[in-house]
Structures are given as structure tokens and as C-alpha cells.
Amino acid sequence: MRIEELLFPLLWFALLGGGFGLVLAIAARAFAVKRDERIPKIEEVLPGANCGGCGYTGCAAYAEAVCKGEASPGRCAVGGKATSEAIAAIMGVEATPMAERRARILCCGDCDIAKEQYKYEGAADCAAAARLGGGPKSCPASCVGLGSCAAVCPFGAIHVENGLATVDDSICVGCGVCMTACPKHLIHLVPIEATYAVLCSSNESGKETRAVCDTGCIGCRICEKKCEAGAIRVENNLATINYDLCTGCGACAEACPRKIIKKL
Secondary structure, three states: OOHHHHHHHHHHHHHHHHHHHHHHHHHHHHOOOOOOOHHHHHHHHOOOOOOOOOOOOOHHHHHHHHHOOOOOOOOOOOOHHHHHHHHHHHHOOOOOOOOOEEEEEOOOOOOOOEOEOOOOOOOOOHHHHHOOOOOOEOOOOOOOOOOHHHHHOOOOOEEEEOOEEEEOOOOOOOOOHHHHHOOOOOEEEEEOOOOEEEOOOOOOOHHHHHHHEOOOOOOOOHHHHHOOOOOEEEEOOEEEEOOOOOOOOOHHHHHOOOOOEEEO
16 A cells, blocks of 8 residues: 555545634634623632622622622622722722621520420431421520531531520621521521620510520510610510611610510
């Protein structure tokens, strides 16, 4: 066999491959989806925590949402005001930072206060325990205390003491990730400047609350009557504070017969 007979098919396949490669390269360039050049700039100023507190799966997804106009520049609780202002500058809009907030466990029912209805010996998961009659504690609105909120906190700001989850204010950034992990919905974000909170979430009657907890709110309305600013109201057997009206005077906490209104 002559050398020409070997070289010809090799040359043909080489030209054919090169032609297909060129076509693919041209097609890739022609149909490429252009990425907004602002996205990497926003990613640079974000803290990179990927906590999900903004409502998106991570910082990259949030940056893309901002550029698409689907999210405001002020949704990063971790970065705070400085990050909001930096993102707003990149987008060429006015900064509207999210109000600084901190997580609060609206329950005081530790193992010494909330009465127990059974011994739980299952998976260390609050949702799993709550499916068994609401959990080991008798109060239907009590903290299950197995630490599911602590497990998902990306900053390690929550820990469990004596069957009750507590928040370390020096670490919490108010991302709100812990809220989704609580099957009882006991975790709320309150303004960082809040001075008092009603640490109870029970909507049971006063009689029922007394039967299952030594310190739960009984809806007596004494706090409501004592508040001159009209910042505290009792609805559905539970006192709640309107932080836009609260002056932090502490009259409600002093008057509460159950001492369920605590200074933060």
C-alpha cells in the first residue's frame, strides 16, 4: 500500500474534524448567553456565607436575582448596611438596607418549666418528635428542644440548654434560616433595638396554659392595660408587642403576673 493511500484519509478526517470544530466554535459564540457584568461585582461585595437568609440558595443566586430586578439590594442580613450600599452603588440605585434584626425563641418552656407528657427516645430532630403528639412537652407551643434550629444555623448562634433553644446575640445576624427548621414556628426576627419580648407562643386558654406550663402567657391583659404607648395587645390569648410603638419602658414586664415578658 502506497503512503499516499494512508495519508489521504487521515488528512480528510483532520480537515473534517477541524471544520466541525470551527462550526461549533462559531455556534457557541453566536448563541452564548451573555452574563451580566454586574453579577461578579456584586458577588465580590457579598460576604459569601451562602446562608440563604436572603431567600435564595446562595450569594451567587442572590446576585443574579438583584441584576434581574427580582430582589432588592438590601436583603443581605449578614453584610448589613455596608453591603446594601455597595450593591446599590453597583446597580445605580438608592440603598434601602434591611432593618437589622435578631432571632428570638418565643418560648420559656425549658425542662424545669414546661411539663412533660412522655419520654422521647428517637431521632434528634424536632420535626420528627413534634409528629408524636406535638413533642415530649405537654404545651403544644413549647420548644421541642432537640436542636434542629441549632443544626441549620450557619453561624453557630443557637444552642440548646435544658431542653430550650437560646440565641447568642453576639453571633446572630438575623438571617432567619433557623425559622424554617422550627416545626412549632417559635422563632421570630425582632428589631435589634427591641428591649422586651413576650417569650411565649401559646394560644391556649389561661386554664389550659397553667396546666402545662409554669410561666406561659394566660392572656390576662394586665400588660395591655399598663402600656401607655398602646404597644402591647392580647389577641387569641397571647400578648404581642408592636415594636414600632414600644418605648422600652418595661411597664408591661413589671406588671406581668407570669413574668413571661422578658428584657432582652
